[in-house]
Amino acid sequence: MSNLMIGWIGVASLFGLLAFRMSIGVALMLVSFVGITVMLNSTAAFGIVSAMPFNLIGDWSLTAIPMFLFMGFLAANTGLTAGAFDLLRLVLARVPGGLASASVGACGLFAAASGSSIATTAAMSRIAVPEMLRAKYHPSLATGVVAASGTLGSLIPPSILMVLYGIFTEQSIGQLFVAGVIPGALSALIYMGMITVRAGLNPSLAPPVETRVDRAELLRLIWSVWPFPVLVLGVLGGIFGGVFTPTEAGAIGASLALLVALLRGALTVGAMKAAIRQTTLATSSIFFLSIGAVMFTRFMGLSGVPRALTDAMLAVSDNQIVIILMIAALFVILGMVIDSIGLILLTLPILLPVLEAADVNLIWFGIICIKLLEIGLVTPPVGLNLYVLHSALSGEVKLRDIISGTTWFIAMDLLTLLILIAFPAISLFLPSLMAQ
Amino acid sequence: MQALFRKLCGLLMLIGGLGVLALMVNVTADVVSKFVWNAPIQGTIEVSSYYYMVALVMLPMAFVELEDEQISVDLLFNHFPGPLQRVSLVLTCLATTGILWTMAWRTGLDALRAWNIGEVVMGSREIIVWPGRMMLPLGFTLAGLAALVRLVMVLRGENIVKNAEEAPSA
Amino acid sequence: ADYNANHFFAERHSMVRGPYVEFAKKVSEATDGEVNFTVFSGGSLLPPAASLQGVRDGVAQVTYHAGTYTPAELPVANLIGNAAFYNTDPLVMAFASTEFGLTNEAALEEWRNNGVVFGGGYSTSEYVMMCNTPVKSFEDIQGKRLRMAGGAWTRFAEFVGAVPVSIPSSEMYTGLDTGSLDCAVAAADALDSFSLSDVVTSMNTLAIGNYYAGFEWGYNRAFWQSLSPENREVLFDQMAYYLAQHRVEFDADVEKAVTAAKSNGMQVYKPDQALKDALADFVEADEAVLIENAEKRGVENAEAVLEDYKKLVDRWDVLLAEVDRTDVDALAELARVEIYDQLDPASYGTE
Numbered sequence: 001m002s003n004l005m006i007g008w009i010g011v012a013s014l015f016g017l018l019a020f021r022m023s024i025g026v027a028l029m030l031v032s033f034v035g036i037t038v039m040l041n042s043t044a045a046f047g048i049v050s051a052m053p054f055n056l057i058g059d060w061s062l063t064a065i066p067m068f069l070f071m072g073f074l075a076a077n078t079g080l081t082a083g084a085f086d087l088l089r090l091v092l093a094r095v096p097g098g099l100a101s102a103s104v105g106a107c108g109l110f111a112a113a114s115g116s117s118i119a120t121t122a123a124m125s126r127i128a129v130p131e132m133l134r135a136k137y138h139p140s141l142a143t144g145v146v147a148a149s150g151t152l153g154s155l156i157p158p159s160i161l162m163v164l165y166g167i168f169t170e171q172s173i174g175q176l177f178v179a180g181v182i183p184g185a186l187s188a189l190i191y192m193g194m195i196t197v198r199a200g201l202n203p204s205l206a207p208p209v210e211t212r213v214d215r216a217e218l219l220r221l222i223w224s225v226w227p228f229p230v231l232v233l234g235v236l237g238g239i240f241g242g243v244f245t246p247t248e249a250g251a252i253g254a255s256l257a258l259l260v261a262l263l264r265g266a267l268t269v270g271a272m273k274a275a276i277r278q279t280t281l282a283t284s285s286i287f288f289l290s291i292g293a294v295m296f297t298r299f300m301g302l303s304g305v306p307r308a309l310t311d312a313m314l315a316v317s318d319n320q321i322v323i324i325l326m327i328a329a330l331f332v333i334l335g336m337v338i339d340s341i342g343l344i345l346l347t348l349p350i351l352l353p354v355l356e357a358a359d360v361n362l363i364w365f366g367i368i369c370i371k372l373l374e375i376g377l378v379t380p381p382v383g384l385n386l387y388v389l390h391s392a393l394s395g396e397v398k399l400r401d402i403i404s405g406t407t408w409f410i411a412m413d414l415l416t417l418l419i420l421i422a423f424p425a426i427s428l429f430l431p432s433l434m435a436q
Numbered sequence: 437m438q439a440l441f442r443k444l445c446g447l448l449m450l451i452g453g454l455g456v457l458a459l460m461v462n463v464t465a466d467v468v469s470k471f472v473w474n475a476p477i478q479g480t481i482e483v484s485s486y487y488y489m490v491a492l493v494m495l496p497m498a499f500v501e502l503e504d505e506q507i508s509v510d511l512l513f514n515h516f517p518g519p520l521q522r523v524s525l526v527l528t529c530l531a532t533t534g535i536l537w538t539m540a541w542r543t544g545l546d547a548l549r550a551w552n553i554g555e556v557v558m559g560s561r562e563i564i565v566w567p568g569r570m571m572l573p574l575g576f577t578l579a580g581l582a583a584l585v586r587l588v589m590v591l592r593g594e595n596i597v598k599n600a601e602e603a604p605s606a
Numbered sequence: 607a608d609y610n611a612n613h614f615f616a617e618r619h620s621m622v623r624g625p626y627v628e629f630a631k632k633v634s635e636a637t638d639g640e641v642n643f644t645v646f647s648g649g650s651l652l653p654p655a656a657s658l659q660g661v662r663d664g665v666a667q668v669t670y671h672a673g674t675y676t677p678a679e680l681p682v683a684n685l686i687g688n689a690a691f692y693n694t695d696p697l698v699m700a701f702a703s704t705e706f707g708l709t710n711e712a713a714l715e716e717w718r719n720n721g722v723v724f725g726g727g728y729s730t731s732e733y734v735m736m737c738n739t740p741v742k743s744f745e746d747i748q749g750k751r752l753r754m755a756g757g758a759w760t761r762f763a764e765f766v767g768a769v770p771v772s773i774p775s776s777e778m779y780t781g782l783d784t785g786s787l788d789c790a791v792a793a794a795d796a797l798d799s800f801s802l803s804d805v806v807t808s809m810n811t812l813a814i815g816n817y818y819a820g821f822e823w824g825y826n827r828a829f830w831q832s833l834s835p836e837n838r839e840v841l842f843d844q845m846a847y848y849l850a851q852h853r854v855e856f857d858a859d860v861e862k863a864v865t866a867a868k869s870n871g872m873q874v875y876k877p878d879q880a881l882k883d884a885l886a887d888f889v890e891a892d893e894a895v896l897i898e899n900a901e902k903r904g905v906e907n908a909e910a911v912l913e914d915y916k917k918l919v920d921r922w923d924v925l926l927a928e929v930d931r932t933d934v935d936a937l938a939e940l941a942r943v944e945i946y947d948q949l950d951p952a953s954y955g956t957e
C-alpha cells in the first residue's frame with residue numbers, strides 16, 4: 001500500500017472513530033501512531049510520540065493560552081466585566097444583536113494585544129459569552145460570534161502566524177502586520193452586519209432589552225464599567241510601550257484582573273478557586289487535543305497527502321485567480337484536519353514557486369492565507385477555537401451549538417475572502433503608504 | 437480502591453492548578469523586574485515552559501479523563517441505540533487506555549534517558565529539565581488507568597457520559 | 607527508495623536551499639533514485655529540540671541539528687560549538703568543525719552513542735548586534751537587552767554588562783518593534799529572513815562568534831549502514847560541495863540584506879576599542895568555563911579535545927587563506943581533498 005493511500009485511510013478512520021465518541025485527542029493520537037507504524041515502522045511512530053508532546057507543551061509562546069484563560073475566568077467569576085456589558089446593553093438597545101456586535105468589537109480590540117487567535121478566544125469567551133447568555137441570546141449566536149471573532153487575533157497585528165508566514169516567504173513582517181489592519185476591520189464589520197440583519201429578522205436570536213433605567217442606576221452602571229477598559233488598555237499599553245511582549249501579556253492580564261478584583265473587593269476565595277480549577281481543566285483538555293493534532297499533522301506530512309492534493313489542485317490552471325481559488329479550496333479542506341501552523345509549513349514550499357510564477361503579490365496572498373488558516377481554526381474536527389470556547393464555558397453550551405453557530409460566520413469569512421481577492425487594494429493600500 | 441484513585445486524581449489536579457498561579461506570578465515578576473530594575477529573572481521562560489506548563493497539562497489529565505471532560509463529538513453517538521452506545525464506549529475506553537499507555541511507555545523511556553544523562557536546556561542559564569519530563573509518563577499512565585476505571589463503570593451499567601445530551605436544540 | 611530529510615529552517619534559507627533541496631535532487635540523480643530524499647523544512651517533521659532524537663529513531667534519515675538544544679547529549683559537540691570566539695571566520699569554522707566531527711575520536715564516539723552518523727558541519731555568518739537604538743561603544747551596551755542564543759553568548763552579554771534575554775527567534779521582530787528588546791544578536795541575514803530590517807535602525811559589526819554547533823547532515827545509523835559504499839561516496843561528494851556552497855550563499859545573503867538595510871537608513875557602526883578589548887578578555891576568561899562545563903558532563907580530557915579542535919582551526923585558517931573565498935568549486939575541491947577523500951566509504955560510520 002502506498003503512503004498516500006495510508007494517509008487517506010487515516011483521514012477516513014479519524015472521522016469514523018470520532019463518530020463513536022472517541023475523544024478527539026485520543027483519535028488523533030491513535031490514527032497517527034498506527035498510520036506511521038504501517039507507513040514506516042514502530043520505531044518512527046515511537047519517535048513521533050517522543051518528539052511531540054514535551055516540545056508542544058514546552059513551547060513558550062503557548063503559555064499565553066492558559067494565562068488569557070485565567071484572566072477571562074477571573075474577570076467573569078468576580079463580575080469585573082459585567083458592568084461594561086450592562087452598559088453596552090443599554091447603549092446598544094436599539095441595535096438588533098447589539099451585544100454580539102459589541103463582542104466582535106471587543107475581540108478586535110483584544111486582538112491588538114494578542115498574537116494568537118486561540119489566546120484571544122480564550123480571553124474573550126469567558127468575558128463575553130456568559131453576558132450574552134444572560135441577555136437571553138441564543139447559545140449558538142453567543143458562542144459562534146466569539147469563536148469567529150477570536151480569529152481576528154491572527155489577522156490584526158501582532159500575529160504569530162504572520163511572523164511565520166513572513167519568515168517562510170521572506171516577506172516583510174512589518175508590511176504584513178500593516179496589511180492585516182483593514183482586512184481585520186472589514187471582517188469585523190461584515191460579522192456585525194450579518195449579526196444585525198439576522199437578529200433584526202429573527203428577534204428570538206437576540207431578544208430586545210428593557211431600556212428604562214433611572215438616573216441612579218445609570219450612574220452606578222457607568223461607574224462599574226472601568227475594569228474592562230483598564231484590563232484591555234493595560235495589556236495593550238504595556239505591549240506598545242515595550243514593557244512586555246504579547247506572550248507575556250497573558251500573565252500580566254491575569255495579574256491585572258486579580259488586582260482589579262482585589263481593589264473592588266470582589267476577590268473571594270471561592271471565585272479564585274473556581275477560576276484556577278476551570279483554567280486547569282480547560283488547559284489540560286485543550287493541550288491533550290493539541291498533542292493529537294500535532295502528531296496527526298506529522299502523519300499527514302509523512303503520508304504526502306497535502307503535497308499530492310496541492311499538486312493536483314495547482315495543475316488545473318496557471319491563471320492567478322484560479323490558482324488562488326484552488327488554494328482557498330485546498331486550505332478549507334486540509335484545514336479541517338491539519339492545525340494552522342502545520343498547514344503553512346507543509347504547503348508553502350509547494351505553493352511559493354507557483355505563486356511566484358503567476359506573479360502573485362505575496363503580501364496580498366499572506367492576508368488571504370491567514371484568513372484561510374483562521375477558517376481552519378473553527379472547522380471540526382481539528383478546530384481549536386471551537387474547543388477553547390467549549391472548555392472555557394465548562395460545557396454550558398453544547399459543542400454542536402458552537403459548531404452550528406460558527407457556520408454563519410464561516411459564510412461571512414468566505415464573503416470577506418472573495419472581497420479581499422477581488423480588491424487587492426484593501427490589503428495593499430496601507431503597506432504601500434508605509435513603503436513611501 | 438476507586439475512591440482512592442479518585443482522590444489521587446483530584447490531588448494531582450490541585451497541583452496542576454498551582455502551575456497556573458506559579459506561571460502568572462513568575463512571568464509577572466520577571467516583567468516587573470525587567471521594567472523596574474532592568475534585571476530579568478533568568479530562567480523564567482524555561483521554568484515556565486518545562487515545569488509549570490507541563491504540570492498544568494499533564495497532572496490533571498487523569499482527572500479530566502475520569503470526569504469525561506476530554507473533548508469529543510457526540511453528534512452521531514446520540515442517535516445510536518443503547519447497546520451500540522455501550523459497545524462504542526467499551527471500545528473507546530480500551531483504545532484510550534491502549535494509546536495512552538503507549539505514550540506513557542515511550543515518554544517514560546525518554547524520562548529515564550533524560551535522567552541518566554542529566555538533561556538540561558540552554559537558555560540564559562542552563563536549566564535542568566529531566567524532572568519535568570517525569571510528569572509525562574505519570575500523566576499518561578494515570579489517564580490510561582482512568583479510562584480503565586470508566587470501562588469498569590460501563591460494564592457495570594453506570595452512565596459515564598457526563599454531558600449526556602437531550603434532544604438536539606433548534 | 608524514498609527517505610525523509612529534516613531541517614527546521616525555512617526552505618529558502620541558505621542552509622536549506624542548497625544543502626537540502628538541491629542536495630536531495632543531486633543525490634537522487636547520482637544514485638539513480640536509490641536514495642531519494644523528501645525534504646521537510648521549517649520543522650514540519652521534527653521540532654528543533656527533537657531533531658537529534660528524531661533521526662536516531664528513524665523519523666528522518668538525515669537531519670540538521672542545532673547542538674545547543676542538547677547540551678547533555680552532546681557535550682563534546684557543545685564544547686566545540688561554544689568555542690565560537692576563538693576564530694570568528696565562518697568559513698574556517700565550518701570546515702574545521704566538519705573535519706573535527708568526521709575524525710576526532712571523542713566526537714565519533716559521541717555521535718555513535720546518540721545513534722547518528724555525522725556527515726558534515728556548517729557555520730552561520732558572524733553574529734552581530736542588530737538594534738533599535740545606536741549601540742556603538744562599550745558604554746552604549748551597558749544594560750541593553752540582547753536576544754542571545756544561550757551558552758557562551760549569554761555569558762558574553764553578562765561579561766560586558768548587557769542583559770541577556772532568551773526569547774524564541776519568532777519573537778525577535780515584535781520585541782525589537784515594541785522595544786522590549788534592544789538588540790538581536792544573530793547573523794545579519796536575519797535582517798531579511800526575519801525581516802528585522804523593518805525594526806532595526808543600527809548594527810554593530812563586532813563579530814560575536816558564529817554558530818556552528820551540531821551538524822548540517824546527521825544520518826540515522828541503520829540507514830547509513832544500509833547504503834552501498836558507492837552511494838555513501840555520492841553523499842560525501844555532495845556534502846563537500848554544499849559545505850562550500852552554503853558558506854558562499856550565506857555570506858551573499860548577509861551582504862544583500864545589509865546593503866538593502868543600509869539603503870533604507872540603517873546605520874552601521876564599528877565597535878570601539880573598549881568593546882573589542884572586552885570581547886578579547888571574555889574569550890580568554892571563558893575558556894576555563896567551557897572546559898569546566900564539558901568535564902562536568904563527563905568529557906574526559908576536555909582540554910585536550912579543545913586543543914585538537916584549535917589545531918584544526920589553525921590548519922584551516924592557513925589552508926583557506928590562499929583560496930578565493932567566493933569560488934564554490936575551489937572550496938569544495940579543498941573539502942574533498944583535505945577531508946572527505948581521507949574517509950573510507952566502506953567503513954566510515956559502520957563500526
Ligand code: NA
Pocket residue numbers: 111112113114115116152153154155156157158159
Ligand atoms: Na493580534
Ligand code: NA
Pocket residue numbers: 335336337338375376377378379380381382383384
Ligand atoms: Na479545522
